[in-house]
Amino acid sequence: MITYHALGYYGLLGIPAALIAARILPAGSPARRIAARAALGALLLIAAITALSY
Secondary structure (H helix, E strand, C coil): CCCHHHHHHHHHHHHHHHHHHHHHCCCCCHHHHHHHHHHHHHHHHHHHHHHHCC
């Protein structure tokens, strides 16, 4: 069963990986846009979990 804690943990692990990938990939490439959206998605996931846990 996936808990709020596990989702937040995976989100925190996903942010640095996505930011490193976005930094390494060439500017304007589709892969860089996907990596940037993954980082934003992880931040939104953590924010939603925090908001729903209170």
